Amino acid sequence: MGMNMGSGGGSKRFGSMSEINVTPLVDIMLVLLVIFMITAPLLNQGVEVDLPQTVSDPLPSEKEPLVVSVLPDGRAAIEDRVLSVEALTAKIHAIRKANPTLVVYVRGDKKASYGAVMAVMSQLQQAGVNKVGLVTEFPQ
Numbered sequence: 860m861g862m863n864m865g866s867g868g869g870s871k872r873f874g875s876m877s878e879i880n881v882t883p884l885v886d887i888m889l890v891l892l893v894i895f896m897i898t899a900p901l902l903n904q905g906v907e908v909d910l911p912q913t914v915s916d917p918l919p920s921e922k923e924p925l926v927v928s929v930l931p932d933g934r935a936a937i938e939d940r941v942l943s944v945e946a947l948t949a950k951i952h953a954i955r956k957a958n959p960t961l962v963v964y965v966r967g968d969k970k971a972s973y974g975a976v977m978a979v980m981s982q983l984q985q986a987g988v989n990k991v992g993l994v995t996e997f998p999q
Contacts, residue, residue: 924992925954927983929967933975935982944978951986966994 928936935947955961967976
């Protein structure tokens with residue numbers, strides 16, 4: 860903003876600034892870009908599971924489902940947190956309180972026993988989950 864101090868009688872004249880300073884906007888955008896570049900790879904973390912391969916159509920889903928993985932040793936994992944099968948019921952029950960129409964996808968490792976996958980499915984049923992999908996990989 861420019862200001863001209865005249866010499867006569869203390870009168871002040873203010874001029875308007877006709878340019879927009881975009882430097883703060885650019886600074887904010889660069890900070891947001893760095894934040895998104897750091898957090899984007901962290902969004903896809905999870906437990907490594909070797910899925911069986913089948914040919915099937917994907918399930919339609921309106922909401923983001925909860926993914927429960929069954930590890931080769933029979934333990935269950937919600938995203939990247941490994942839990943015992945017994946602790947799974949309490950955790951899913953607490954999640955269902957916030958989201959009653961919860962859809963759960965089960966990712967069972969192909970080396971996990973059928974009994975381990977069924978134990979997880981049983982715990983999900985005890986927690987009141989009505990919609991469960993099984994995740995597989997498309998053959999290459």
